[in-house]
Amino acid sequence: MSKVAVIGVGSSRFGRRDDALLQELAFESVKEALIDAGITQKDIGLSVVGSVGTREYELQPAVPVNDYVGLAEKGPIRVEAACATGSAAVFTAHNAISSGAVDIAIAIGVEKMNEVDVQTSTAAGGRGGSYLWEFHMLGTSFAAYYAMFARAHMTKFGTTEEELGLVAVKNHKYAAMNPKAFFQKEIRIEDALKSRVVCSPLKLYDCCPITDGSASVILASEEKVRELGVKDPIWIEGIGFGADSGNLPRRDDYVGLPAARSAAQMAFKHAKAEPKDIDVATVHDCFTIAEIMAYEDVGFCAKGEGGKLIKEGQTYIGGKIPINIDGGLKAKGHPLGATGCAMIYELTRQLRGQCGNRQVPLHNNMALAHNVGGHGYSAYVTVLRA
């Protein structure tokens, strides 16, 4: 198994991007990643497009994307894993290199969601569960699943609505410092607590926005890294994955995501590392409760203590473990297919020390990305090292 490194990353501006077609949005991040890596399209052996294809005619989103970005001859595959699609693309590109099939591969995550109405988007999440019982009979939308997780966590561990809101406050703070983020304004805890209820106990500021955006990650084999003379390769030390039923009644509890726990364990095992080794992380905060569950599922704190971790400010820069310093899904935005790649974009730049006023202090030069599909029916955890 050949070692694989990130050698280039790029990201579009996230937001409502009516100004760009899907393929144009993809090109914004591909171009930046190519420049970052110092290579051109002809150096790439394989292009893996990650896109859920939320718009009804996007049966084959990889074709127009690869055509437009100059990778038509390199792109025979598109992957999808709901909200973890970007990570699935990185996983696929990584394996194509470590298996020896190619020596350089790009994972292009892209999604245009704002042309779809919000009902369709949230219904799509709900359809991942039991179609008949959860979605059709009970009308369980995507937000409803996470509202149930929040209620269970509050009941079992005493997690409060304020703690949920504090996650939003943190992530908006950092998004306001990140020019690529969707939301560019800080919020106060009072704003979060008095925002309108979406699905109790989740309020507007507990939910990530429907977002357009793209992010790209270029990976290379150890040999190629040497050959290209890459100055600052960011090594992939481990990629863990997990999966689970989409049907809630088949889960043992509702206060965490077993798929994410399995993914974290697998990633740490491959990386021969522990949660305490990580300097900075991005976790999947599609809803604020998801960030709190992620703290616990990855092992940054014990189960039930996620609310305390944010309340103490431990996930800010300067805290025990800085998390979602790019603004997270919550405030940077969550274009489904792009999110997993955008996490690697942020962490690569953090590990290179390129994040300016958002730069976290580095002790072990290790970072971790945690990306969840839907309401926990898939998950990827990736451990990086400078």
Place this chain on the structure above:
Amino acid sequence: MSKVAVIGVGSSRFGRRDDALLQELAFESVKEALIDAGITQKDIGLSVVGSVGTREYELQPAVPVNDYVGLAEKGPIRVEAACATGSAAVFTAHNAISSGAVDIAIAIGVEKMNEVDVQTSTAAGGRGGSYLWEFHMLGTSFAAYYAMFARAHMTKFGTTEEELGLVAVKNHKYAAMNPKAFFQKEIRIEDALKSRVVCSPLKLYDCCPITDGSASVILASEEKVRELGVKDPIWIEGIGFGADSGNLPRRDDYVGLPAARSAAQMAFKHAKAEPKDIDVATVHDCFTIAEIMAYEDVGFCAKGEGGKLIKEGQTYIGGKIPINIDGGLKAKGHPLGATGCAMIYELTRQLRGQCGNRQVPLHNNMALAHNVGGHGYSAYVTVLRA
């Protein structure tokens, strides 16, 4: 790079399958593959679902499929590569094993297409090209692309409508001997030639049918093959891939598919083999002209001589290179996501000598699968050895 073998295959009956949900259709082939491999779901490390998701609400087809077939905890990824989706799933599962991520993986190809109207299905193929110019302005549907290839081939090489029809005659003959095939009746060349025009020069019998079906392939590492004591592993000697623009004006010619030629070259190089070493092949005959181009692109004959190859009967059992002895896409059927896996299903059984009255004689114990995405914007060629 660890060697990888096929250790189990399964296939549903192909056809109009209103009797089964997507996940039930998938289970038909998963169950057969598990029994064939002599393992259970718990032995599998990764499930890769290949499905285009032709129905408008199938944004995440892998979730209900993995849930139903008992692989909920193993399935964090779905892949898509238009009509080559099944091969993309095999490629992804293969790389996950050869990279060392898992030691057993399953590729599940599945599609339900009959609930979608035929206009939507053929338009989807057209959208793979230039949306504005080819699809929207000129109304180029999927059949229209292949009609253009046929016209170009006829003009340049003198290929005849009769030669196209002879491909259908052969594939119907073998489908009638294959209980899993959609069409169970032989046709005569007169039937083909007098069938109604779909898109000139292609007539009804030149086109594959809209099909429901699934096929599954279980792969294992060399070490696992030994550990399990697999009696008849079928080794993957090489997987080649290629890709190309979906926009016809960007192609150099219209008498073959560059993506398929690249894929074949890569596969033969990995396998250290040549076309003459192959005992039996499945090629992508979504339209009869596609089978003739495939003969040439893979190298079973020189460019322009594909029509002669079928006219001489060289692709029947007993001929120079028996092709599509399962009935092909043309008569066995073409459920997009399933097709690539169904090719490996057929070839594995041929190489094991399990095909009864459809069994081809084996000389070198090598087989080849050629699977194309759309009108040639992706392609996979896989070389197998007993």
